[in-house]
Amino acid sequence: MRLGAGGWILACCVVMMSGSALAVSLSASLKNYYAEFEIVLQCEEQAQLSEADADAAEAAIEEIEAYYLKKDPSIDKDHLLKQAVADKDEGFRILARSGVSGLRPYCRQSLHELLTKAKEIGPVASGQ
Numbered sequence: 060m061r062l063g064a065g066g067w068i069l070a071c072c073v074v075m076m077s078g079s080a081l082a083v084s085l086s087a088s089l090k091n092y093y094a095e096f097e098i099v100l101q102c103e104e105q106a107q108l109s110e111a112d113a114d115a116a117e118a119a120i121e122e123i124e125a126y127y128l129k130k131d132p133s134i135d136k137d138h139l140l141k142q143a144v145a146d147k148d149e150g151f152r153i154l155a156r157s158g159v160s161g162l163r164p165y166c167r168q169s170l171h172e173l174l175t176k177a178k179e180i181g182p183v184a185s186g187q
Contacts, residue, residue: 122181
């Protein structure tokens with residue numbers, strides 16, 4: 060199959076767009092994991108999770124962060140951290156308005172998400 064000049068331009072645009080879409084996807088994913096970590100930290104402050112849970116979450120987010128930043132070093136970490144705090148705050152506001160009693164399940168789910176992702180990327184990050 061032969062492509063004309065227009066076909067090659069279109070093909071190049073598709074390749075460039077998919078690369079930028081990947082970067083956006085990586086940023087969005089990392090922001091979500093940052094938000095999960097922020098939730099765990101607040102849960103520890105509110106005595107919903109233990110210090111050991113928070114330490115495990117910190118180790119997990121460090122591994123997750125290294126993985127995503129290795130894939131795309133252009134990710135603006137500081138901007139994502141600010142967005143993650145806003146997301147965390149909004150999540151807690153929603154929970155407060157919904158009348159949910161007890162944050163522990165919400166806290167445990169955030170911890171679980173971090174630990175699961177770190178375990179998932181562990182072999183990938185180490186090249187196994």
